[in-house]
Amino acid sequence: MIIEKIESLYKEVFQLEPKRIEKLPQSGSDRLYFRVFGKGDRACIATYNYNEQENRTFLAFTKSFRGLGLPVPEIFGVSADYLLYLQEDFGSTSLAGLLESEGHSDRVYKLFQKSLAALARLQISGHDKVDYRLCLTSTEFGKQAILSDLLYFKYYFLDFLGLPYNKQQLLDEFDVLSVFLGQSRYKYFMFRDFQSRNIMIKEEEVFFIDYQGGMNGGLQYDAAALLWQAKANLPKEWKDALLDYYMEQVDGLVANKVDKNAFRNQFKGFVLIRLLQVLGAYGFRGLFQRKAAFLAGIPIALDNLKKFTDNNVIGIELPEFERILGLITGPETKTKFLPVQASDKTPLVVEINSFSYKKGIPEDKSSNGGGFVFDCRGILNPGRQEEFKKLTGQDKPVQDYLQQRTSMNEFLNSVFDLVSISVENYISRDFAHLQINFGCTGGQHRSVYSADQTARYLKNKYKVKVILTHTNKDNWVQ
Structure with a gap:
């Protein structure tokens, strides 16, 4: 049925029958992606998603961003029920794919710079153009949304471990951290899921996809999501230099000069929130929905969190929270999620x-x-x-x-x-x-x-x- 709908919409938009349709690998969401080939093998991407509101938000944000000349896909056509749309195809090369194939090369570093420069433009230029009333979960990444991410981590990961902790004290400290980060002085459009797999590379330029979860929030969150993505495993030198580069880009776009010390301090807090949100997502998808790919990501995410907690201080007193972080980044917790694997001596x-x-x-x-x-x-x-x-x-x-x-x-x-x-x-x-x-x-x-x-x-x-x-x-x- 989905294939027939794609064929019908493609014919309606381009006045041609598609030559062939290829299903693309599914990511963590429920959206289905297809590459549709037409005349001369020119392709577009068909996206099918039962969540109509999510589609409407993505399409509205895209219209606003394209009006500003930002690097997002052109939308060619939308079905009457808003469950299917055809969008520009940027190819199959993502920043994540280049990281995997080339590692931490000079080329990849330059593409990270381009990504952060384009991110700053999208966040700040797009802020006054997007309709935040269309946001899917919350219009603002303020205290309540931050607290929601912390509770997501608590319910879907921490509580699964069965570790003893002072529940009320931890909730009180969550509240303190939420207030601290919710008062960011640099609030603009927040991409929300700004990671390397959502950055496509075409002719050495960067293009963004999957920003429908965006909202109004601290600039630092998106930079934290990209630079501290576990699978990217960026060297500390890269993280520090790229953060400085990003602050320079922001500084050139905002009215008042950036207080870099304050920006860095809040950046650390947003890194922590992002790392915990990822663990919550892996817990939900892996431990509760039993999706193997997310279970496999938990040890990597724990290593990433340990790197952060070993070398960074948030700057506010959170004793119970820090104790819990020490427990979950210990070797005993990671061992629980490492799959049993055969060795050369395994007879099976x-x-x-x-x-x-x-x-x-x-x-x-x-x-x-x-x-x-x-x-x-x-x-x-x-x-x-x-x-x-x-x-x-x-x-x-x-x-x-x-x-x-x-x-x-x-x-x-x-x-x-x-x-x-x-x-x-x-x-x-x-x-x-x-x-x-x-x-x-x-x-x-x-x-x-x-x-x-x-x-x-x-x-x-x-x-x-x-x-x-x-x-x-x-x-x-x-």
Whole structure:
């Protein structure tokens, strides 16, 4: 249904049929992204989101920013129900991607400078143009919004750990910190999620996406989010120099000269709030929603918080809060979130098979016996369509179909949750064998895709030895 809506809107906007549509990897949100190719392979991005208000806010902010010549996408068209829109495609290179591929290179440093310079323009120039009444959660990142972030950390991460603490004293100190940061003298448009994956790079220029969570707030928060992003792991020298550079950019745009000492002091507080907000988000997505990628991020986020607390002082008395921070950045807490992984001496081998129910479930010849058998026949069968009959679950058109038009993603997330319990237990107990089978009608499309994806997941997460077999391969339709 979503694909049909994209095709219809694209045709309405460009008066052309799209040549092809590719689903893009999903990020932490519920939004779905697609790259739509048209004439001459010119592409745009289709964004589908059931949250109509979130879409309306993004579109309104974008209109305001583009009117000021700021580096945000052009909007080509919007569906009548505001659930789908087509936007400019900046390509696939993000600042996060360059960091991963190039590390802390001179080129990456210059792009950080460009990002901060453009951020300052967006924050200060955009402040008088955006309609803050459209903000999704709060119009201002003041005392109440800051307190909300602290409580988010408390409920979704701290309380999960079960550490003993003085609840009332901690809440009182949260209140003190919220008042301190809520009184920032530099309040303008706050991007809210200004991190390297939301900065796209095209022809060595920077462009911003995903600012719909913005509100009125302290300038320092966005700089803190970028410079202290855990996965970026920026050197201290970079953080210090880039903060100085950012303050110079701000200084050239505001009416009164920036008090750099006061700016730095509040910057530290915003760094702390941001690091705790990230832990709260990882806790909610990982510990409560059971999303593996967010669980994997918790140890990295804890290391980042420890770097900060070991080298920075906020400047206000928060004894219970500081005690709690010391506990959660200790080695015992981090160990709780490190996944069990196989070593060279781990005997476990995971045997993964795809099969056809017409041929029967593969026999387990090990002494262990048992294991898992997952029936993929509840997933819509691409093999019934002529264009896919001679393809397999290893071909991209079939993979796109399964990801975009079926319940395969939900199915595999459930599979991963179940098999992870056994794999972790078997590694810790030195078991030698686990069999996992995926069956479908012909053993060619759904079961093959499921087996391949599960093998990849287990290798990446647990470093475990995997034997992957497609038992019906000799009978695939050619």
